[in-house]
Amino acid sequence: PSASQTLAEASPFHIGFAISPARIQNIALYRQTVIQEANSITADVAMKPSRISPQKGVYKFEEADQLIAFAQSQKKRIHGHTLVWYIDTSPTWLKQIRDSTELESTLQSYIQTVATHFKGKVASWDVVNEAFDKQGAIRTDSLEGPGRPTFNVGKILGKDYVARMFQYAHNADPDARLFYNDYAQETRPAKLEAILAMVADFKRRGVPIHGLGLQMHISIDTPDAGIENAIRRYAETGLLVHISELDIAMNPDKKKDFVPTPELLEKQYEKYKFVVSTYKKVVPASQQFGITMWGVDDGTSWIPGFCKCADNVLLFDANYVKKRSYQGFLEGL
Ligand code: XIL
Numbered sequence: 001p002s003a004s005q006t007l008a009e010a011s012p013f014h015i016g017f018a019i020s021p022a023r024i025q026n027i028a029l030y031r032q033t034v035i036q037e038a039n040s041i042t043a044d045v046a047m048k049p050s051r052i053s054p055q056k057g058v059y060k061f062e063e064a065d066q067l068i069a070f071a072q073s074q075k076k077r078i079h080g081h082t083l084v085w086y087i088d089t090s091p092t093w094l095k096q097i098r099d100s101t102e103l104e105s106t107l108q109s110y111i112q113t114v115a116t117h118f119k120g121k122v123a124s125w126d127v128v129n130e131a132f133d134k135q136g137a138i139r140t141d142s143l144e145g146p147g148r149p150t151f152n153v154g155k156i157l158g159k160d161y162v163a164r165m166f167q168y169a170h171n172a173d174p175d176a177r178l179f180y181n182d183y184a185q186e187t188r189p190a191k192l193e194a195i196l197a198m199v200a201d202f203k204r205r206g207v208p209i210h211g212l213g214l215q216m217h218i219s220i221d222t223p224d225a226g227i228e229n230a231i232r233r234y235a236e237t238g239l240l241v242h243i244s245e246l247d248i249a250m251n252p253d254k255k256k257d258f259v260p261t262p263e264l265l266e267k268q269y270e271k272y273k274f275v276v277s278t279y280k281k282v283v284p285a286s287q288q289f290g291i292t293m294w295g296v297d298d299g300t301s302w303i304p305g306f307c308k309c310a311d312n313v314l315l316f317d318a319n320y321v322k323k324r325s326y327q328g329f330l331e332g333l
Helices: 021-026 028-037 062-073 100-117 153-157 161-172 189-205 224-236 262-282 303-307 324-332
Strands: 015-019 040-043 077-085 124-129 177-182 211-214 217-219 240-249 288-293
Touching: 015 021, 015 028, 015 077, 021 028, 021 062, 040 062, 040 288, 062 077, 077 100, 077 161, 077 240, 100 153, 100 161, 124 161, 153 161, 161 177, 161 189, 177 189, 177 240, 189 224, 211 224, 217 262, 224 240, 224 262, 240 262, 240 303, 262 288, 262 324
Parallel strands: 015 040, 015 288, 040 077, 077 124, 124 177, 177 211, 211 240, 217 240, 240 288
Antiparallel strands: none
């Protein structure tokens, strides 16, 4: 790739950014960066269940529709994220349902309503996000800890619920490409194997699935072999492969007073280059759904809020200046 090209111009596959409609509206450089560098968009929260259905029976599509209007006006692809998720961005009313028949029909009608609303605009969906735990079992518990609302969808509906959610999504929009999305497949082999076994089972039974998402919230210390193995095993399924939420931490110990040194920024450059070049090399072109960055700039990344620490995980600094990591991404293409 030439140094004068943007990522989207230089890339043989789609380059995505996870974004929020409010920032697109309010931060000119954020908007500009997305317009120039990306040709695919994921909503960071605007299309999650808690935003779309904050109360039972109530659907609010304004925020997501705003994002779609932006994407359409800029001719960007939109990837839907996410229809079903066990964690905090599921609304409280939904998490309170304990009866399996009620929960099943509620999720079915949620998927039907949402996938129908976005039909023709959102051509792909993360149908279920993070269904497996690190031992490779279907989650029957929530990570959210004592005193917080839990959403034990796996416990209430049984482990085959994932297949049924894919079927509901397919029934609502038969043209949509349906993805299973999860994290840490590069460091947790049992989880990776469980996802691959699920794919094999879906294929045997004719359950519709078209793609796999590797979130890849990784760090400069994540072993290359694990990254390459996860990408390779996913590619071997023949499904589309999406690196769906990429960011690379430099402060895995979560120090509060972290300041990136030139050495760490160089390691981050190397790791970005490795991820991108491995994806390009290992995934056949016809299966390259693309690489999506989970955010635009270090100033608005979700990581500091999540780790309660300082970090600089993305390709642009808080002033939207390209970092060495940007260079690494570009060189990997
Ligand atoms: C994150 C968003 O970026 C945050 O703004 C929000 O508070 C929590 O969710 N895995 C996922 C994403 O699949 O949806 C998460 O996004 C990050 C981890």
